[in-house]
Amino acid sequence: MADLTTDFLGIKSPNPFWLASAPPTDKEYNVRRAFEAGWGGVVWKTLGSEGPPVVNVNGPRYGVIHGADRRVLGLNNIELITDRDLQTNLDEITRVKADYPDRAIIVSIMVPCEEQAWKDILPKVEATGADGIELNFGCPHGMSERGMGAAVGQVPEYIEMVTRWCKQYYSKPVIVKLTPNITDIRKPAEAARRGGADAVSLINTINSIVSVDLDTMSPHPSIDGKGTHGGYCGPAVKPIALSMVSEIARAPATAGLPISGIGGVTTWRDAAEYITMGCGNVQVCTAAMTYGFKIVQEMISGLSQWMDEKGHTSIQDFMGAAVPNTTDWQYLNLNYISKASISQDDCIKCGRCYAACEDTSHQAIAMSEDRTFSVIDEECVACNLCVEVCPVENCITMVEQQPGTVDPRTGKVVSDDYANWTTHPNNPGAVAAE
Amino acid sequence: MNSQLTPGIAPARLGADELAENFSDLHAPLEPHEAAVAADRCYFCHDAPCVTACPSDIDIPLFIRQISTGTPEAAAKTIFDMNILGGMCARVCPTEDLCEEVCVREVAEGKPVEIGRLQRYATDKLMATGVHPFTRAALTGKTIAVVGAGPAGLSCAHRLAMLGHDVTIYDAMPKAGGLNEYGIASYKSTDDFAAREVAWLTSIGGITIENGKTLGADLTLDSLADTFDAVFLGVGLGGVNALGAPGDDKDGVTDAVSFIRELRQANDLSTLPIGRNVVVIGGGMTAVDAAVQSKLLGAEQVTIAYRRGREAMSASRYEQDLAASHGVKLMFNVMPKAVRGNGAAAEVELEYTTVTDGALAGTGETLRIAADQVFRAIGQTLNTDAGLDLEGRKIAVNETGRTSRAGVWAGGDCASGGDDLTVTAVAEGRDAAMDMHAVLMK
Numbered sequence: 001m002a003d004l005t006t007d008f009l010g011i012k013s014p015n016p017f018w019l020a021s022a023p024p025t026d027k028e029y030n031v032r033r034a035f036e037a038g039w040g041g042v043v044w045k046t047l048g049s050e051g052p053p054v055v056n057v058n059g060p061r062y063g064v065i066h067g068a069d070r071r072v073l074g075l076n077n078i079e080l081i082t083d084r085d086l087q088t089n090l091d092e093i094t095r096v097k098a099d100y101p102d103r104a105i106i107v108s109i110m111v112p113c114e115e116q117a118w119k120d121i122l123p124k125v126e127a128t129g130a131d132g133i134e135l136n137f138g139c140p141h142g143m144s145e146r147g148m149g150a151a152v153g154q155v156p157e158y159i160e161m162v163t164r165w166c167k168q169y170y171s172k173p174v175i176v177k178l179t180p181n182i183t184d185i186r187k188p189a190e191a192a193r194r195g196g197a198d199a200v201s202l203i204n205t206i207n208s209i210v211s212v213d214l215d216t217m218s219p220h221p222s223i224d225g226k227g228t229h230g231g232y233c234g235p236a237v238k239p240i241a242l243s244m245v246s247e248i249a250r251a252p253a254t255a256g257l258p259i260s261g262i263g264g265v266t267t268w269r270d271a272a273e274y275i276t277m278g279c280g281n282v283q284v285c286t287a288a289m290t291y292g293f294k295i296v297q298e299m300i301s302g303l304s305q306w307m308d309e310k311g312h313t314s315i316q317d318f319m320g321a322a323v324p325n326t327t328d329w330q331y332l333n334l335n336y337i338s339k340a341s342i343s344q345d346d347c348i349k350c351g352r353c354y355a356a357c358e359d360t361s362h363q364a365i366a367m368s369e370d371r372t373f374s375v376i377d378e379e380c381v382a383c384n385l386c387v388e389v390c391p392v393e394n395c396i397t398m399v400e401q402q403p404g405t406v407d408p409r410t411g412k413v414v415s416d417d418y419a420n421w422t423t424h425p426n427n428p429g430a431v432a433a434e
Numbered sequence: 435m436n437s438q439l440t441p442g443i444a445p446a447r448l449g450a451d452e453l454a455e456n457f458s459d460l461h462a463p464l465e466p467h468e469a470a471v472a473a474d475r476c477y478f479c480h481d482a483p484c485v486t487a488c489p490s491d492i493d494i495p496l497f498i499r500q501i502s503t504g505t506p507e508a509a510a511k512t513i514f515d516m517n518i519l520g521g522m523c524a525r526v527c528p529t530e531d532l533c534e535e536v537c538v539r540e541v542a543e544g545k546p547v548e549i550g551r552l553q554r555y556a557t558d559k560l561m562a563t564g565v566h567p568f569t570r571a572a573l574t575g576k577t578i579a580v581v582g583a584g585p586a587g588l589s590c591a592h593r594l595a596m597l598g599h600d601v602t603i604y605d606a607m608p609k610a611g612g613l614n615e616y617g618i619a620s621y622k623s624t625d626d627f628a629a630r631e632v633a634w635l636t637s638i639g640g641i642t643i644e645n646g647k648t649l650g651a652d653l654t655l656d657s658l659a660d661t662f663d664a665v666f667l668g669v670g671l672g673g674v675n676a677l678g679a680p681g682d683d684k685d686g687v688t689d690a691v692s693f694i695r696e697l698r699q700a701n702d703l704s705t706l707p708i709g710r711n712v713v714v715i716g717g718g719m720t721a722v723d724a725a726v727q728s729k730l731l732g733a734e735q736v737t738i739a740y741r742r743g744r745e746a747m748s749a750s751r752y753e754q755d756l757a758a759s760h761g762v763k764l765m766f767n768v769m770p771k772a773v774r775g776n777g778a779a780a781e782v783e784l785e786y787t788t789v790t791d792g793a794l795a796g797t798g799e800t801l802r803i804a805a806d807q808v809f810r811a812i813g814q815t816l817n818t819d820a821g822l823d824l825e826g827r828k829i830a831v832n833e834t835g836r837t838s839r840a841g842v843w844a845g846g847d848c849a850s851g852g853d854d855l856t857v858t859a860v861a862e863g864r865d866a867a868m869d870m871h872a873v874l875m876k
Contacts, residue, residue: 068471068474069470069471069474070467348538348539348541348542349479349483349538349541350477350479350480350538351479351480351481351482352477352478352479352480354480355480367480367481371481371483391477392542
């Protein structure tokens with residue numbers, strides 16, 4: 001069986017599955033049960049400064065986008081950081097870490113953007129014996145209105161400044177958690193690196209209003225008839241997060257910076273994808289909040305089975321393997337030509353491919369009297385829409401056209417030369433092909 | 435106190451609670467969440483096969499999508515646009531032979547989208563509001579007679595009323611509804627649904643129903659044609675074929691349709707007598723309805739004896755399995771040779787059959803099975819041709835229901851063309867109404 005142990009910034013954990021800083025990690029009771037269930041680590045729910053803790057609303061905190069059968073696809077929350085006493089949290093962290101030395105415990109922190117505030121809390125956190133800290137520069141609601149969370153994460157200079165303070169007053173690894181509510185995710189990542197961060201984690205939640213109640217005209221969740229934007233997470237945000245992770249993994253200024261991947265990790269497969277995009281581990285929240293802590297068992301068994309099947313003996317074996325294959329559009333090979341192909345044996349004759357192509361695309365699927373659907377190669381641009389709307393997986397596939405054959409759509413011979421937009425004659429800024 | 439083992443024909447073989455349970459809804463209605471899950475399975479096919487298979491051309495993918503987006507009332511409107519008896523059809527349609535048989539998910543997975551139950555969900559929702567979703571067009575001043583208040587007649591009358599015509603429906607029975615009221619199994623139309631549907635349907639206005647008027651006895655086609663601008667005949671098939679075997683006249687030998695009718699109209703199921711050993715002769719839906727209900731009333735042994743093989747049976751495989759699951763024994767390739775008994779039926783003698791080049795013949799080998807009660811379910815016949823041309827044994831009509839006599843249309847079981855199904859009758863009544871409207875407004 002594959003070895004799932006990970007060493008992230010020198011922090012060992014038996015598997016790459018950590019619970020993200022969120023309600024599931026708010027207290028000792030939860031974290032102990034999470035560790036018993038098999039989680040490799042937790043990022044303790046964000047601590048604030050000493051003194052009266054923040055308060056949460058006393059009405060609903062969550063809203064959801066549901067799929068079929070009320071499957072949770074996207075989760076929105078307006079909960080703030082921990083609303084429990086700082087010392088209570090610190091005592092619990094100390095106890096749990098002592099009892100679970102093989103698991104990772106990272107402490108998430110959010111205090112005002114003043115050096116003294118960080119100087120005050122960091123020694124207390126260090127004293128717990130926790131393995132590292134994560135700076136919450138991402139929370140998009142409530143705390144950001146008070147100049148913390150995403151309000152810091154949206155200003156690279158602040159990120160750099162606070163990160164530097166943390167490296168100054170804290171001896172263990174510092175992870176900077178990034179907000180996606182920003183135009184270019186590379187900028188805050190670069191700032192974190194400049195400030196001396198050991199790693200970044202992303203993404204935090206995305207500004208969101210999941211729905212409006214059409215009777216009360218209030219956004220959901222509604223507190224006494226009013227709503228506010230919350231933070232969006234869950235399976236729906238995974239594509240956004242994965243793209244942001246790839247940008248940091250690819251950019252020369254941030255390449256090599258360790259990444260903890262967050263955003264809609266629901267199955268072992270999601271985790272594997274994040275790791276191939278350069279992450280050293282993943283953090284999970286919505287899946288646990290939907291199904292409970294037990295889901296980690298599927299994540300462990302699934303990742304292990306896949307690694308065995310692929311011959312990977314450690315996480316390192318495939319970490320970052322997809323990064324070199326992630327490029328800019330301009331470098332995609334325009335001489336690569338494929339065509340859709342429909343397996344008549346697998347086709348159930350629903351006609352969705354036809355409706356999609358005929359109404360909204362390239363009129364490249366023919367329908368016969370007896371509901372046989374076939375691709376018109378002369379029209380097919382290989383857009384893949386039919387593949388994606390077909391309810392039968394692998395019924396429609398994209399078949400690569402072999403070099404030397406003629407593309408019936410263009411009448412041109414398929415070339416095996418690589419040629420991209422940078423050298424294309426239609427590109428006003430084209431450079432001569434080498 | 436009687437039991438299943440009480441000899442002869444006797445009432446109250448089962449207790450009141452068990453009878454009530456047995457005759458409750460065959461399929462419980464879908465709960466909202468079940469409906470959402472079931473609706474989500476629909477692929478919204480292009481030019482969907484289910485629509486092609488529906489005799490009344492309901493836009494099934496559209497109504498299912500309307501359910502999935504939380505607007506079952508709009509879904510019901512989509513259904514009623516094509517089939518004003520969509521509520522009853524949702525209960526009695528052999529969907530396994532129609533829309534659900536060709537559902538791409540049936541073909542792919544052997545598990546179709548539950549179109550019939552979804553249709554019931556939508557139509558029940560709208561009908562429960564008590565609101566009728568259609569209004570009448572400006573009155574035309576035309577009057578039309580509809581003979582027969584069954585599915586064809588009701589569908590025709592509703593469409594005509596909607597188009598602005600005034601309709602009088604004549605029906606031989608004391609209550610409207612035709613086979614919906616008198617001819618289908620009780621557990622398919624619970625809580626007086628057939629009568630409620632008639633009331634809801636006629637609430638559009640412009641429809642008068644006169645009960646106890648039989649064509650050929652109380653009414654003549656000539657007088658109707660003189661009095662009204664047009665006539666629609668949806669009289670169904672009132673006659674029942676005889677067994678054609680000795681002993682047909684013995685006590686205990688009755689028509690399955692009569693048994694079903696009495697059961698439907700019974701206020702107290704425990705007063706209905708049923709045989710300890712029941713044999714149903716026939717192979718259609720009526721045979722299955724009679725057999726299953728015999729079992730549900732407490733008959734100990736119930737047998738359906740059908741003269742041809744399983745595949746020739748007009749009751750669907752689903753219906754056959756329903757009967758079998760209730761403990762009904764299905765016998766194939768046997769025909770009645772005689773009903774034996776001293777005054778009352780005691781045994782049925784059956785002869786095995788073979789089919790050679792399509793012709794059925796007895797093999798000479800016989801068997802006898804105990805039978806206190808024998809139900810004939812071997813097809814029904816037209817009571818009167820009203821002087822119209824026939825095609826086979828039914829009134830000849832073209833594709834829009836026109837008969838050989840100008841100004842007279844016909845549809846449903848009494849007319850040629852189409853299967854003898856509720857949904858087909860509804861479609862024929864609707865289409866005839868549209869053609870009548872076109873002719874009258876020319």
